[in-house]
Amino acid sequence: MxxxxxxxxxxxxxxxxxxxxKGSLKDIEDIxxxxxxxxxxxxxxxxxxxxxxxxxxxxxxxxxxxxxxxxxxxxxxxxxxxxxxxxxxxxxxxDLEEIFHIKDKINKEKYERSFSLEEARKEYEKNTK
Missing domain, CATH: 1.10.287.1080 (MazG-like)
Known part of the structure; x- marks a missing residue:
């Protein structure tokens, strides 16, 4: 890295x-x-x-x-x-982050996953310290 x-x-x-x-860091109006x-x-x-x-x-x-x-x-x-x-x-x-959370909830139920996104995040944080 x-x-x-x-x-x-x-x-x-x-x-x-x-x-x-956009080709710029400025917030320019989309015309x-x-x-x-x-x-x-x-x-x-x-x-x-x-x-x-x-x-x-x-x-x-x-x-x-x-x-x-x-x-x-x-x-x-x-x-x-x-x-x-x-x-x-x-x-x-x-907003992909927002959609990720929405879709993750649906998929957790659909595929009967045993853990939530929040549980996965906590596990990730614990394992990367």
Missing amino acids: AENNKDMTLKEIQFLIKHIE RSEEEKKENSRRLVLKLIEEFGELAENIRKNLRYNGENIKGTIEEELFDIFYYIIAIANDYNI
Whole structure:
């Protein structure tokens, strides 16, 4: 892991990607037309699909990051997929952290999981100290 990195929250990652996509850290008004917004959504989804294809190829070839060059690795493609999923969520003003909590409650019941998100968080904190 790179030096001086601290864990980021999902909200921080969404903020970062939102501003990367805008090209500025300033909160600038979105003045795109509805057609431009639709076209951007299409672009993001197509990029996501492209990255899934690249991930599949890299998994087939078992191309892993060795600490030197991340280009063309499973790790790079997973990052790219994560990026585009978050960019799509941002495009639709979806708070992924909020949705994660909502969907987790549904899935806990649906799959009869024996622990809650909060219990998992406590266990994670206990094991990472």
